[in-house]
Amino acid sequence: xxxxxxxxxxxxxxxxxxxxxxxxxxxxxxxxxxDVVFWPVAMDAKYKDVEAMEDGSxxxxxxxxxxxxxxxxxxxxxxxxxxxxxxxxxSCACEGCIPGLANLSPVGDIVHTAFNTLTTDNPHQIYPxxxxxxxxxxxxxxxxxxxxxxxxxxxxxxxxxxxCPPESHQIAAVIDLVIKVVKGEAELPPKGATIGVxxxxxxxxxxxxxxVKTIREFKRIQDIAPVDPNLCLLEQGIPCNGPATxxxxxxxxxxxxxxxxGCYGPAQGVMDYGARLITAFSSVIDATEPQExxxxxxxxxxxxxxxxxxxxxxxxxxxxxxxxxx
Amino acid sequence: xxxxxxxYVCHCGSNIAGVVDVVDVANxxxxxxxxxxxxxxxxxxxxxxxxxxxxxxKDIKELGLTxxxxxxxxxxxxEKTFRIAAKNAGLNPxxxxxxxxxxxxxxxHTDKAxxxxxAKAVVSGAVSRVIENQALEEIKVPINPxxxxxxxxxxxxxxxxxxxxxxxxxxLVEREPSIGGHMSQFDKTFPTLDCSACILTPRMVEAGxxxxxxxxxxxEVTKVTGYVGNFNVTIKKKAxxxxxxxxxxxGICQEKCPKKVIDEVYEAGLGYRKAVYTPxxxxxxxxxxxxxxxxxxxIKGTCKACEKFCPTGAIDFKQEDQLINLDVGNVIxxxxxxxxxxxxxxxxxxxxxxxxxxxxxxxxxxxxxxxxNGNIVLRDGKSxxxxxxxxxxxxxxxxxxxxxxxxxxCMQGLKFAHLVHERTGATVYxxxxxxxxxxxxxxxxxxxxxxxxxxxxxxxxAEVTDAARNEREKGKLIxxxxxxxxxxxxxxxxxxxxxxxxxxxxRDSKDVGKLFGISCSTDGWFTEKHPKLxxxxxxxxxxxxxxxxxxxxxxxxxxxxxxxxxxxVLDKILQKEVALEPVRASVDKATxxxxxxxxxxxxxxxxxxxxxxxxxxxxxxxxxxxxxxxxACPAGAISGTGxxxxxxxxxxxxxLMKNLEMV
Numbered sequence: 001x002x003x004x005x006x007x008x009x010x011x012x013x014x015x016x017x018x019x020x021x022x023x024x025x026x027x028x029x030x031x032x033x034x035d036v037v038f039w040p041v042a043m044d045a046k047y048k049d050v051e052a053m054e055d056g057s058x059x060x061x062x063x064x065x066x067x068x069x070x071x072x073x074x075x076x077x078x079x080x081x082x083x084x085x086x087x088x089x090x091s092c093a094c095e096g097c098i099p100g101l102a103n104l105s106p107v108g109d110i111v112h113t114a115f116n117t118l119t120t121d122n123p124h125q126i127y128p129x130x131x132x133x134x135x136x137x138x139x140x141x142x143x144x145x146x147x148x149x150x151x152x153x154x155x156x157x158x159x160x161x162x163x164c165p166p167e168s169h170q171i172a173a174v175i176d177l178v179i180k181v182v183k184g185e186a187e188l189p190p191k192g193a194t195i196g197v198x199x200x201x202x203x204x205x206x207x208x209x210x211x212v213k214t215i216r217e218f219k220r221i222q223d224i225a226p227v228d229p230n231l232c233l234l235e236q237g238i239p240c241n242g243p244a245t246x247x248x249x250x251x252x253x254x255x256x257x258x259x260x261x262g263c264y265g266p267a268q269g270v271m272d273y274g275a276r277l278i279t280a281f282s283s284v285i286d287a288t289e290p291q292e293x294x295x296x297x298x299x300x301x302x303x304x305x306x307x308x309x310x311x312x313x314x315x316x317x318x319x320x321x322x323x324x325x326x
Numbered sequence: 327x328x329x330x331x332x333x334y335v336c337h338c339g340s341n342i343a344g345v346v347d348v349v350d351v352a353n354x355x356x357x358x359x360x361x362x363x364x365x366x367x368x369x370x371x372x373x374x375x376x377x378x379x380x381x382x383x384k385d386i387k388e389l390g391l392t393x394x395x396x397x398x399x400x401x402x403x404x405e406k407t408f409r410i411a412a413k414n415a416g417l418n419p420x421x422x423x424x425x426x427x428x429x430x431x432x433x434x435h436t437d438k439a440x441x442x443x444x445a446k447a448v449v450s451g452a453v454s455r456v457i458e459n460q461a462l463e464e465i466k467v468p469i470n471p472x473x474x475x476x477x478x479x480x481x482x483x484x485x486x487x488x489x490x491x492x493x494x495x496x497x498l499v500e501r502e503p504s505i506g507g508h509m510s511q512f513d514k515t516f517p518t519l520d521c522s523a524c525i526l527t528p529r530m531v532e533a534g535x536x537x538x539x540x541x542x543x544x545x546e547v548t549k550v551t552g553y554v555g556n557f558n559v560t561i562k563k564k565a566x567x568x569x570x571x572x573x574x575x576x577g578i579c580q581e582k583c584p585k586k587v588i589d590e591v592y593e594a595g596l597g598y599r600k601a602v603y604t605p606x607x608x609x610x611x612x613x614x615x616x617x618x619x620x621x622x623x624x625i626k627g628t629c630k631a632c633e634k635f636c637p638t639g640a641i642d643f644k645q646e647d648q649l650i651n652l653d654v655g656n657v658i659x660x661x662x663x664x665x666x667x668x669x670x671x672x673x674x675x676x677x678x679x680x681x682x683x684x685x686x687x688x689x690x691x692x693x694x695x696x697x698x699n700g701n702i703v704l705r706d707g708k709s710x711x712x713x714x715x716x717x718x719x720x721x722x723x724x725x726x727x728x729x730x731x732x733x734x735x736c737m738q739g740l741k742f743a744h745l746v747h748e749r750t751g752a753t754v755y756x757x758x759x760x761x762x763x764x765x766x767x768x769x770x771x772x773x774x775x776x777x778x779x780x781x782x783x784x785x786x787x788a789e790v791t792d793a794a795r796n797e798r799e800k801g802k803l804i805x806x807x808x809x810x811x812x813x814x815x816x817x818x819x820x821x822x823x824x825x826x827x828x829x830x831x832x833r834d835s836k837d838v839g840k841l842f843g844i845s846c847s848t849d850g851w852f853t854e855k856h857p858k859l860x861x862x863x864x865x866x867x868x869x870x871x872x873x874x875x876x877x878x879x880x881x882x883x884x885x886x887x888x889x890x891x892x893x894x895v896l897d898k899i900l901q902k903e904v905a906l907e908p909v910r911a912s913v914d915k916a917t918x919x920x921x922x923x924x925x926x927x928x929x930x931x932x933x934x935x936x937x938x939x940x941x942x943x944x945x946x947x948x949x950x951x952x953x954x955x956x957x958a959c960p961a962g963a964i965s966g967t968g969x970x971x972x973x974x975x976x977x978x979x980x981x982l983m984k985n986l987e988m989v
Contacts, residue, residue: 201961204919212925212935234921243921244960269917269962271971280923280960 003059005034010072011099012065016090017041019165026172033179058082062089066096067149071142080155091164093151095265096313103147103319106326146326147319160194164263167249170196198247201267202260206251208232214286218299233259239300244277262310272316274307329457331363332391336373336398345432347442359453374404379411386415393456397425397449418461425452447981454980458973462908469555470655471899479507481873482660483533484888490538492896500543504609506530513693516741517771527608534610544615553950554868555655555904565645567616572640575612579632587620594686597697602632656868656895663829663874666721675790680705682823692745702749711821714746715805717787718758722828732828733878736762739826743780754780757787785810790823829878842869851877862891870894909951909968915941917963924955
């Protein structure tokens, strides 16, 4: 009997699923070696089917998306119960990712923005409700929680695989590894490890030349012409998150001429990605007068979006105080 | 392995126990922190006493403790004490952690319940942290036996001679053309009325000729790197335009120089010097310097009289500033003081009323080698005053200027009174707030001046004015004062007013402090390591302070501090090596991506980049463990021993009482 495999999406965009499919023929290896028991995007299945499974009967679950509502939380707990190996798959599950930026606002404000802005046609001021009576009975939709949480704030996680989405070659490598483990040809990494990554930062994989840095001005990349194709982007004043970001993507963005935005999350040994990055940026500012320092830092128009784009929910701060209070 | 932690809560007499319920803290730690490894918690009256230390040593041996937390004062005070105690009992000293419940708790709170709760949190943090501490070994580095002394006043000269006489080399750097400092400008010294020059110049000559002293006058320190035992300093030797190898100090250049300049520094603006000059006859070294701003040759391109007449061809108009690089083991800063600018006290009239003099001007007037050959005369240069008012506390003990007492002004004022009395027979008034003569033979001098007939008025002078109200006041300076003993306003007409100005930190003391990595008080005096027990050391090891740079003081105290600082330096030199705290940063080469963010940050130049491997490296001998690079490294590839992420996070968790059953 083949070991069982599951994949689930919670609060996410679906990009992680695409990345799995993007492994091309490698996906056939999954089918050849695993019995896929639950994968809403690829096959039909009901929650009650999962509930009926024996505890620990699924060998590997790739869980993508973060915990935004009570349904997400319920399935996370359910899959934890049913799985031997639970992987936080992709940036949302690992550290909250883009949806985590919603933690800057109280949940009421988010709903208000979504249902009552100029671009929304809502003449009767209808807002979503968690339950609604229809002739057939009572309908329920999941309740939004006050803050978004990464997977490991809700359940115990065995491995983390970051990336927005994880690179297909890294997914393929992880699939290969698990198959080898199943065949008894390899050992699993220690619990809690981050998998499918390099052991350094994006700079390690970036081919651009680097010098001692001094920054007199931060600029958006579109405001610089021409961008030197061979020189470190940070040295050109472009706030590049590469120095703090875990390697593993082959420095895709800097190779393509764009700055790293940090989707692979903190390098190992970094506790709070944004705090690290802001200290690193501040360290290389070439100014001593407070006003000049302010001016240079003002070159980063959205500091939270810059340094916490992918990991606000997983950071030490987690969320805005007002969001917690809501 | 589970650590076995001992917690020791100090009463510090009533310092801590008066505000914190220390018994409760100890009992709580034993009960609530047991799960984290606390197996014993005690309270004791004075943990730092030998009995307190023995308590810890005994528990380490008998209970097999592997970690110690002492909840007491700041680590600045007694961390070393308890580390030594642990070492004596066979435990690595870096497995001891101090929880500051005095400076951070009992001294800053009054509510006992709140203070006790906070003390528990601080202890909890320290327990969590100490478990993550690692056994470290001290790093030994050799001490360079050479010493740099900055400032060639009496404190610096004294320190230099002590060290040089002990057989070690000293570089004595002085900003002015000659050593001697303020003392060389004085006429007499209180209370014995010794001639200042007579007692100072032999010391200057001794320093100038001592084989172990290299004098670097007309020079300033511009850069300092390194650490105790191994400082590297860069000194800018300003161009003198006189070749010191050839100059004999004969003085012909000064005699022949046609350009006269008002001497604002040494003669306090009362006399002239030439454009090429030595500040005074007994200057050491006696090579002159050329004042480029005023030299006719530098202004107009012709003259060169000095060059023509110099018998040894020592004048060198092409000389340039020179940068000298030195390695030294220790530094003494004896940079002295600036005189308070009496112009700032507008009511006292200095700069507006000609016959108001500053204390330094009076020193020059009364000095036999000064511009008037020691005749005390009014600004016209000939009239002798018949009445003189001496105003104390000018710029000191005044919340408009400086709050502190400048220490020397009372005695200085009394000395002036005596000199005026002796040389002119004038009637002398001293206006004082409080008379402070607290030192050996000082009050006797006060009695002597009283007996000489000097009149004393207790009260702060409101105004010095020349606006006469009657015939008696006409042509005089009138001192308006509230006589607080007689409880009435008085107007006292005098011919001359002397302002006993206070002392101020050097204008650039904060920059100098920054250069050498030491701090200044809010006033700008250098901060000593301990105000009572360590007055000449600073928080930066290997940097010592002496004389007025540390705070206002008289000559005997400056000399004593110079000697004290030199004793501290000799102690370091004779130890031959120094044990450095093993708190160092290191780079994990596997995780370093070579982003080079840290490369320009190290204040000690300990960071270098290895091009071949594209990684950064830290030289442990140069690293001082300041943590700048640790904080800056975006990859988390640099860690600091003693301050690891694990330790810091554990301490925060502990402070926040995480995972405790009860808060």
